[in-house]
Amino acid sequence: MKDIQIKKLIDAEKKRQKKVINLIASENYVSKDVLEALGSELTNKYAEGYPGKRYYGGNEIVDKIESLCIERALKLFNLDPKEWHVNVQPLSGSPANLAVYLALLPPPKFVPPGTKDANGVAITTAAPAKIMGMSLDQGGHLTHGQKVSATGKFWQQIPYGLDATTEMLNYDQLRELAMKEKPALIVSGYTAYPRTIDWARMKEVAVASEAMLMVDMSHIAGLVAGGVYPSPFKYADVVTTTTHKTLRGPRAAMIFVRKDSRELDKKIDKAIIPGLQGGPHINQIAAVAVTLKEAMTPAFKKYARQVVNNAAVLAEELKARGWRLISGGTDSHLILIDTWNNGKKNDYGVGAARGAGGITGKEASERLERAGIIVNKNGIPFDTRPPTDPSGIRVGSAAETTRGAKEKDFRAIAKRIDEILRK
Numbered sequence: 001m002k003d004i005q006i007k008k009l010i011d012a013e014k015k016r017q018k019k020v021i022n023l024i025a026s027e028n029y030v031s032k033d034v035l036e037a038l039g040s041e042l043t044n045k046y047a048e049g050y051p052g053k054r055y056y057g058g059n060e061i062v063d064k065i066e067s068l069c070i071e072r073a074l075k076l077f078n079l080d081p082k083e084w085h086v087n088v089q090p091l092s093g094s095p096a097n098l099a100v101y102l103a104l105l106p107p108p109k110f111v112p113p114g115t116k117d118a119n120g121v122a123i124t125t126a127a128p129a130k131i132m133g134m135s136l137d138q139g140g141h142l143t144h145g146q147k148v149s150a151t152g153k154f155w156q157q158i159p160y161g162l163d164a165t166t167e168m169l170n171y172d173q174l175r176e177l178a179m180k181e182k183p184a185l186i187v188s189g190y191t192a193y194p195r196t197i198d199w200a201r202m203k204e205v206a207v208a209s210e211a212m213l214m215v216d217m218s219h220i221a222g223l224v225a226g227g228v229y230p231s232p233f234k235y236a237d238v239v240t241t242t243t244h245k246t247l248r249g250p251r252a253a254m255i256f257v258r259k260d261s262r263e264l265d266k267k268i269d270k271a272i273i274p275g276l277q278g279g280p281h282i283n284q285i286a287a288v289a290v291t292l293k294e295a296m297t298p299a300f301k302k303y304a305r306q307v308v309n310n311a312a313v314l315a316e317e318l319k320a321r322g323w324r325l326i327s328g329g330t331d332s333h334l335i336l337i338d339t340w341n342n343g344k345k346n347d348y349g350v351g352a353a354r355g356a357g358g359i360t361g362k363e364a365s366e367r368l369e370r371a372g373i374i375v376n377k378n379g380i381p382f383d384t385r386p387p388t389d390p391s392g393i394r395v396g397s398a399a400e401t402t403r404g405a406k407e408k409d410f411r412a413i414a415k416r417i418d419e420i421l422r423k
């Protein structure tokens with residue numbers, strides 16, 4: 001590379017990545033093949049539209065790439081192309097979720113104040129559709145309808161949270177809320193929820209309240225692909241996912257949608273282009289295709305199993321050292337540690353006293369970073385501290401497992417974390 005300034009910075013970042021222990025739950029390390037696809041000449045090509053239906057010429061090869069990506073995406077998750085459609089063009093997870101809402105719940109047409117109909121009767125803008133999504137402070141994502149996100153400005157979020165005692169989903173409470181509010185769409189799949197989600201129960205809630213069910217499996221996609229986390233496809237109308245977390249691909253996203261008389265598949269495609277995006281990033285789509293092929297291998301299945309085993313060991317070791325974990329543990333790659341309750345031995349979190357004067361999430365993440373362990377500060381359910389300096393940290397096992405870490409390494413990591421935070 002001739003640009004020495006950028007080259008130096010890339011090299012420095014490479015070094016940083018090698019040097020640290022990376023416990024950011026949403027990050028991972030891609031293969032050389034994925035990097036090669038991302039850095040290829042495919043980035044030069046404009047390809048607005050879909051395979052066989054492009055606005056620009058010269059897309060015969062690009063069409064093959066996107067079609068292959070689609071074929072692999074459906075195959076990886078055992079989906080029949082007659083029953084499921086997938087759009088592989090979303091640039092990332094947030095625009096994918098926005099596209100789903102635009103497709104399924106078109107915002108009402110704006111009616112200027114003072115407008116009257118033909119009979120002189122005043123008319124106003126209709127109320128936006130309701131999206132029932134988990135609130136940010138309980139583990140949901142911004143794009144699940146939070147006020148500060150576009151998804152909370154164009155639609156009305158009906159926020160839900162966790163059971164205050166178990167810090168897990170309480171499906172009876174969810175059902176009650178859904179029956180009262182009658183949302184148009186229920187969103188499941190989260191950013192900071194360590195446990196297994198009972199998709200069948202989520203579906204029951206959606207059916208009872210006549211809502212559609214969207215699953216955002218961004219965090220767990222690699223675990224689902226590897227067969228170590230239940231698949232949501234039997235139950236959801238739409239499934240979105242980023243490709244760069246446990247799935248170990250480039251930064252991108254996909255939208256899977258059921259093909260039926262509602263024609264949601266056509267609506268989703270239209271929401272992506274012309275609704276929200278222009279030309280897809282073909283280099284990114286090729287990199288996703290490479291990722292999907294890698295995820296079909298026995299080695300990836302082994303990886304996914306190791307990710308979950310490593311997180312389980314990390315959780316057990318932290319608990320044994322007296323750390324309170326949200327919901328008492330994990331079933332996935334992700335753990336939420338209540339650092340504020342530093343050193344309080346309890347029966348694994350349930351009903352533990354809060355605000356015991358430990359260290360804040362901000363201080364914990366800064367201390368760990370100084371010691372070469374990268375995590376993110378994170379709110380815990382029912383947090384009494386502000387989001388900028390919350391009560392906990394979030395850690396995950398996916399990135400270090402890619403680098404070959406096994407149970408013994410995670411035992412050592414737990415010991416290190418304990419030593420650093422207890423100083």
Ligand SMILES: Cc1ncc(COP(=O)(O)O)c(C=O)c1O
Binds near residue numbers: 242
């Ligand atoms: C559950 C979930 N959905 C969506 C996203 C958004 O993805 P992106 O950062 O690619 O926009 C994230 C990212 O953290 C996420 O955790």
